[in-house]
Amino acid sequence: MSIIGIESLVYGVEEKDFADSVRFFEDFGLPLRKVSEGLATFRLAEGSHVEVRKLDDPWFLPSAQRGTGVRECIWGVESQESLEELLIDLRRDHDVRLDEDGTARFTTAFGQAVGLKVWRKLPVHSAPTPFNSPGNFNRVNQVRKWIRRAIPTTIQHVVWAFPDVNQVLDFYRDRLGFRLAEIQIGAGVYVRASGAQDHHNIFIADASNQALGFDGSISFHHANFGVEDIDELMVGKNYMERRGWPRSSWGMGRHRISSGAFLYLKCPAGGEAEYGADIDVLDDRWVPHVWEARFGSNIFIHDMPVFLQDEVQWDVGYCEPDARYPDPSASVGECDGLLVKPAVTMA
Numbered sequence: 001m002s003i004i005g006i007e008s009l010v011y012g013v014e015e016k017d018f019a020d021s022v023r024f025f026e027d028f029g030l031p032l033r034k035v036s037e038g039l040a041t042f043r044l045a046e047g048s049h050v051e052v053r054k055l056d057d058p059w060f061l062p063s064a065q066r067g068t069g070v071r072e073c074i075w076g077v078e079s080q081e082s083l084e085e086l087l088i089d090l091r092r093d094h095d096v097r098l099d100e101d102g103t104a105r106f107t108t109a110f111g112q113a114v115g116l117k118v119w120r121k122l123p124v125h126s127a128p129t130p131f132n133s134p135g136n137f138n139r140v141n142q143v144r145k146w147i148r149r150a151i152p153t154t155i156q157h158v159v160w161a162f163p164d165v166n167q168v169l170d171f172y173r174d175r176l177g178f179r180l181a182e183i184q185i186g187a188g189v190y191v192r193a194s195g196a197q198d199h200h201n202i203f204i205a206d207a208s209n210q211a212l213g214f215d216g217s218i219s220f221h222h223a224n225f226g227v228e229d230i231d232e233l234m235v236g237k238n239y240m241e242r243r244g245w246p247r248s249s250w251g252m253g254r255h256r257i258s259s260g261a262f263l264y265l266k267c268p269a270g271g272e273a274e275y276g277a278d279i280d281v282l283d284d285r286w287v288p289h290v291w292e293a294r295f296g297s298n299i300f301i302h303d304m305p306v307f308l309q310d311e312v313q314w315d316v317g318y319c320e321p322d323a324r325y326p327d328p329s330a331s332v333g334e335c336d337g338l339l340v341k342p343a344v345t346m347a
């Protein structure tokens with residue numbers, strides 16, 4: 001019963017923001033497939049989609065989510081047989097409807113609209129320019145690749161905040177087969193679909209974390225779109241600024257959790273859109289980490305937010321894959337399911 005990734009992200013936007021949302025995603029580099037009154041569809045190289053709809057579109061299922069942004073993620077399932085296996089279980093306590101195209105859609109007990117659909121994920125290619133470093137020559141008499149635009153080829157992850165992180169973790173892990181990748185204390189948990197190798201496909205953020213801008217309700221935060229390398233990421237940044245979109249508040253950086261290079265841009269369709277490059281790839285041999293939140297957040301960042309301006313204490317451990325999200329005030333050493341806390345004292 002394998003979910004293999006994100007088949008579609010369906011945004012709900014204010015009517016006044018619909019045209020800007022379409023223009024934003026075009027400038028961001030998503031290939032526009034079709035646009036009509038109240039519905040725009042983009043299709044990425046891997047065969048995934050971004051849809052933009054108006055918030056009051058009757059297409060949306062009832063949900064407890066507040067605000068604009070991704071109001072429904074449709075998860076791609078490897079086969080009809082796998083989808084039916086998932087639905088046998090889900091129908092026990094969910095009202096599942098089937099759309100004409102075979103997409104199964106329902107609202108969870110915690111109030112999130114979710115979709116499942118058989119998906120043929122297409123292979124994508126990339127060929128990042130090799131790096132040279134002192135004494136290590138991977139590129140001799142050869143220049144770096146020059147490009148004019150960023151064109152994301154994949155949707156890597158999506159982030160919402162939830163009031164009860166463990167309720168959401170239980171659902172995705174126990175009912176949909178997701179794997180725990182990381183726990184970031186006070187911030188949330190990272191989970192990966194069992195048939196995907198992205199470091200995470202969802203960051204289940206803790207809605208009680210006001211420093212992340214949450215107000216305790218279910219809300220969308222950002223979606224991550226995969227580009228080839230940091231050159232493409234920065235070419236995309238420059239292009240978006242030339243097109244008049246606001247500058248990123250953090251600028252480019254690299255997360256310690258997932259190792260991913262990032263660039264977040266405020267998006268008129270809600271939340272932020274993230275260019276992502278060089279993210280860790282995982283399989284079921286991965287051992288999850290438990291992180292002190294600030295230590296896990298970044299290796300470096302161009303424009304440091306206030307919470308990173310002091311030197312950060314190194315603090316990380318390993319945990320069981322069935323570990324749960326601890327109280328936000330817990331330390332790494334106090335987490336249930338902790339396998340080992342390395343004696344790291346560097347600061």
Ligand SMILES: [Fe+2]
Nearest residue numbers: 157222224274
């Ligand atoms: Fe992200």
